[in-house]
Amino acid sequence: MLYFLICSYLLGSISSAIIMCKICNLPDPRTTGSSNPGATNVLRIGGKKVAAFVLIFDGLKGAIPVLLAHYFGLNLFDLTIILLSAFLGHVFPIYYGFKGGKGVATYLGGLIGLNFFVGLTFSIIWLIVAKIMKVSSIAALTATLLSPIYFYFITNHDVRATMVIFLINLFIYFTHRENIRRIMNGEEGVIGS
Template sequence: METSFIIIIILAYFFGSISSAVLICKILCLPDPRFFGSNNPGATNILRIAGYKIAIVVIMFDALKGAIPIWLGYYLVMMNPKFLGITAIFSCLGHMYPVFLKFRGGKGVSTAFGSISAMNYDFFLIMISLWITIILISRYASLSAIVTASVVPFYTWYFQYQYLFAIIVISTLIVTKHIPNIKLLWIKQEKHIWGNKNKKAIHNDKKSL
């Protein structure tokens, strides 16, 4: 049984290492998100590069990277909350530090949402509601992720204590990944999630690559 747990956890990391942002951009002949815009292979950068439809596809794929290992762990080997939490951590680590991209990955927000939705759907609704509310108010995707990651451990401690360790680790990873954004927010140079670059400019940048 322990071997099955270890296999699921390892698979979670390797599955998390598959970058949907990079793959989709290659398929559509779009700029590599690692070397364009914010240089982050994540949905926010894809939104600026390719528009909201492609960004939604990236979000869904990245969320599934977090959810599928949790489903496999629960339904195939009946993982307990401790191992489900560790699986979620490794899914996020795969996305953030992917072995297939020389450990240069995204910031893990969508993958974390996917993992949490699979562990507890009510928990996910709380997180996504807070995340969307902050984005609508501030228009900063980074600020929304930072605040949500900072608040969610307190909710976990009160309502889902069995996942507290995993959530603290994931939240810490997300905030750490956003340190450059925190610096930009502090000096008021962070870009909003929309309205920063028009399609014509993106097209010109694409031609120059």
């Protein structure tokens, strides 16, 4: 288990946003746009193709360790702890002075790895809210807020694993604290702007 925790944290610490912006000769996402090394900011900086790569890579950072650990027979609670480790790597990356992204894509990838239907439900909620509200952070926060509920029911009422999912949710709300402030002030940017 310790091996999986260390490896998932180290994988989570790799910032595809920073790497892709460097490869594509784009500005550093930590100092441009929203100053967040994540897919939404890369969309602003470099367009859809680069942002799609970042989104997929960040999702894989959550999915790969969970799927590998599942292959080796770890239980659902252990898998959620491994997801937490990958998520913490993304948010507090050892390679970048412990200053990382907000973790939503890594969380989504991990949810898909834990249970495809949980990840699908998260994605559908995100898409519906994004279509209606046109604000990525509101969509992410809504899908995140509801995820412990549908995770609990879809995974046969696993309380311990659901508590880990809830803990990740608290971290996501923490990483979005500036977004929440901007939402409350009516200053949050819309998707594509």
